[in-house]
Amino acid sequence: MDNGVEERLLGLEEQEESDIKQRIWVELKLMWRIAFPSILARVTAFGMIVVTQSFIGHVGELDLAAYALVQSILLRFSNGILLGMSSATETLCGQAFGAGQYHMMGIYLQRSWIVDFVSATILVPLFVFTTPIFRLFGEEEEIAVESRPIGLWMIPILYSFVFSLTLQMFLQAQLKNMIVGVLSAFSFVLHVLLSWIFVNILDFGVAGAMGSFNISSWLMVFGEFVYVFGGWCPNTWKGFKKAAFYDICPVIKLSISSGIMLCLELWYNSILVLFAGYLKNATVAISAFSICLNICAWEFMICLGFLGAACVRVSNELGRGNAKAAKFSIKVVLGASVCIGVIFFALCLAFGKQISYLFTSDEAIREEVSSLSTLLAFSILLNSVQPVLSGVATGAGLQGTVAWINVGCYYVFGVPLALLLGYVADLQVKGLWIGLLGGVLMQTLALSILVWRLDWDGQVKKASERLNRWFLDSSEETN
Template identity: 60%
Template sequence: MDNGLEERERLLGFEGQERNDLKQRIWKEMKLTWRIAFPSILSRIASFGQILVTQSFLGHVGEIELASFALVQSIFLRFVNGILLGMSSATETLCGQAFGAGHYHMMGIYLQRSWLVDCVTATIMLPVFIFGTPIMNLLGQQKDIAETGGVISLWLIPFVYNFVFSLTIQMFLQAQLKNMIIGWLSTASFLLHVLMSWIFVSELDLGIAGAMGSLNISAWLNIIGLFVYIFCGWCPDTWKGFTSAAFTDILPVIKLSISSGVMICLELWYNSILVLLAGYMKNATVAISAFSICLNVSAFQLMIFLGFLGVAVGAGMQSTVAFVNLGSYYFVGVPTGVLLAYVANLGVTGLWIGLLGGIVIQTIILSFIIWRTDWDDQVNKASQRLNKWLLKPSEKSDRSSPNM
């Protein structure tokens, strides 16, 4: 009996120790997760908050201005942002894997390559904003909304180029756990934007120029702050200065960027198409504004959860997710929304139900894919990719073309 009692006490003590160890591991993991996620959440909320603030102040200017901005932001800006965000996520994949492998010098090279690819892409997309009014007229939107939207779209051109640097730098710094600076600078930029919008729109009555000017100024001040942080020595291991190596092996980066771009675009354009469909309803001004505001509020809440997420992108599974998005959103969500809105006469409610249906299908499929993924195999693929594109520090100045 004594031996049995001792054995039981020993086992209970062991189990208690295991529970304590588990609690400690969970607590340690939670602290690490919040350390990484909180600045990312802060940055995403602040960045998206600038769009909401601009929309809010334009709502005080007039109904047409509000509806026009909602249409331009939901279609044009989301269209280009989807492309640039997707292509920039290649930076997240490459920098994250390079940091994990200890190839720190490659991260600065990947960042510069992404700048080149994204800058060229943004320039190619400029006609979307330059010819905003004709495009919206071609899409059958109201004349007054199309004309005002054309003015707003021109103001968004500097903001588009802000994406080239903000998205890539954020992923570059986040990969090396230096994202706290992103959170603070984004928050400061957001607060400055609120102040300038109030001064320019409410006090000086500058209308569209005041709201859009404030958006551009605050966004670019944030970029300048990030440049100072990177160039002035706070990333000594990962930023070695500008190098011609950024022009080498750029084709594989373009391929990965395109697959990333398709993945994100299919997701962001999904909302844009539904906003566009809202523009064909009776009383389009109210329908567009209402649906866009609902989407922006929903997306604002989503920013919190996006700070915790980097799985498909970090593993380089962008192509797979692109096919999932295509099927879930465009073969299920959009047709369902159209049928409910125009055939069942549910209006905006029908579009919203269709949107949610596509998201539910996507979530189920992606959850199954992640559950079935062989992560050891993903590690091997990442290692092969890194070794293939690796430039040793001594090679950076020697290689000036992909064929060398």
Template identity: 55%
Template structure:
């Protein structure tokens, strides 16, 4: 009898292990369905800018400096605001999809278009008056004038962000983002050919590269819009609706919180580069830090993919009413991202003396990058956890909380410590980087604590209240036509 009991216990243990294994495998498949295409899309979109910059660099040094100035400051500024505001859609669409209120995704998408269109219109004057603004800030007159010309070319790009970001999040919430990756790859390939053809063969110069750039940003929009309107999302897109104009204030508030959350992160690195510009051997310091931030930025494409996957999975599970499922999703995505981050951490420690030569031939810059590589490796390791936690926050709708956390950790801890270590204690660029790491580490610890202490049953209830509050019966969702 005792032997039979032991056999039953062992069999039960094996079944439980198999059950856990199946759950992890199932969750991992759901995770990679979102994360894989999201990572590829981020790399492709980043590649559009890199290709544009490469062709502009062959036209002239002034043009390259002006393009880099507009792209790294103005376009990143607009991108951060609009992408951040669009991420409110990840919360709303993800939770509605989990709750099987499929038709609400289309209404949320249209509401987000209205919010982002308003924001984009407010950004236009900055791009129109770029040249005088740069002159006022002390920039070289010739570079400022050329930058002013580039900024006008980028206005259509800003408006592409409205539809690109929101359609991506609309499709991502339904795990239909393979189509996003396909159009991103097609756009990148076409952009490479058109930039060469129009700038080199047709001799259109800057106009050729910028025409190709605008097309590269709008082609995925037309493709994704065509996919949605063609009936491929028949459950979630029921046509244009007058209900899109209802309940815009709560969407606007959530969008503002999302925008603040992301912008505070994006501007953090910009402030650090500005701090470095006032140090001894500023050129070497800026070059070294820029190389490290570029490497960090490429790695962040992976992390942002996991951020999107985490937000979708958490929102879906909360909308479905499963607190247990949400917690399990967090564990799987965090473990997966951390594993990849650890491999990259080891790789950058091992190749610390080689990686910089991909970007520079300068021995001084290479030595500075090698000196910073351990900090870069630590940053990559932290970046494998921090975006996942931000994704959890987006999925649960905590954007305003994370915005305050970012403001405190980055701007009250990271930047002041970086300035003190860099200037007062003489650690130079390494001191600035340590400050950045400490700010990111503080943010990670706070978000870990918030996630750990969260009552997920209560979050399910909050999600249910939000879904019910903004629910519109399908019969009242406005005029529809078969074509849409």
């Protein structure tokens, strides 16, 4: 081979390498434009739950255990349903934005409000009858009784989810979610300030912490309403339309499959908290398990930002009909998420024993939390992969398939393993957490295989068929 040919080949290789670097850089900028505001919003929104737990934990051990049960089981259960059903908004709005069907996004948003509001209303009795529910589950009588006032305080929080989750996904699909991050961060700071005033200065106790939680949550929702209704989304929000009440059955179907997908995931942790209540020294077990789960879930909010980025990028590219770009975006988002996961894994290993001091002054709970720190670190590492793969499935509209994967990995494998290790092997809380970790590992492997073998050209066709089936032009929308 002469020198001229070799030089041309080297030049082509350098050009290809330069093109790949440029593509990665462009994709990273797009990803962070979606992921950073989403991470900020989710971390601060979940941070309000953790801050509330921290203030209640310093009120009393019994109050902390009651809050842990209501939040970890009932609120997480309800949030799973509403978050899952709201992810239908994420799929539909993301694909509509990619296809240029902007006016349909507002209609999809209104349909999701209808579906989510009815769902939230059905869930209200869970928070009204917390004491008999926890008695039925066999929890300690003192904890069950103490849970009632906390459950009633949670009802307004439940309805705030109906709007905050759907509005965030509506804005995220059109790359306007920075406002969500700013509002959420402001609400978080306000919540910390109000909690300190109500609990530490005015000595309102549990009522002060929960009142602050409600005020801060609804303030964020009102801010999002002002942004959407005030004219900052002129192409995607055309006002309230009667069309929102038509063709709602397909939205319900997609919402239910989305809800089941995420519910099975979030309930998995809640069920294990419930089982922690049957271990020796239940108050300590529930409190320690809940603290570790909330730390893990708080870091998981960062990963949910990458989930949102993966969902939006995949749904946008499928809406545009570009399967190759969708696959490329998956690789970039997954790589970034894993890098962040490794950093938090190292931090958790280094400072795992000091974490408990933020939440409680009870020495027994602190020791139990410290003993779980290594398992917590590995859970955080897995969190960097699994949510991105779930986001890819959501962007492609494969929520039903993921729901079946969750059933097998979590409830056929994970829960029995947790019970076996926790009770039969007498590993107590550690056994429950190892079982939890095993189920997540199985789900991550299954989702990896699903995404690897997916027919992306077929997904482009399905996205096109879905959008065309529900498309309304301007005259149809008005009529």
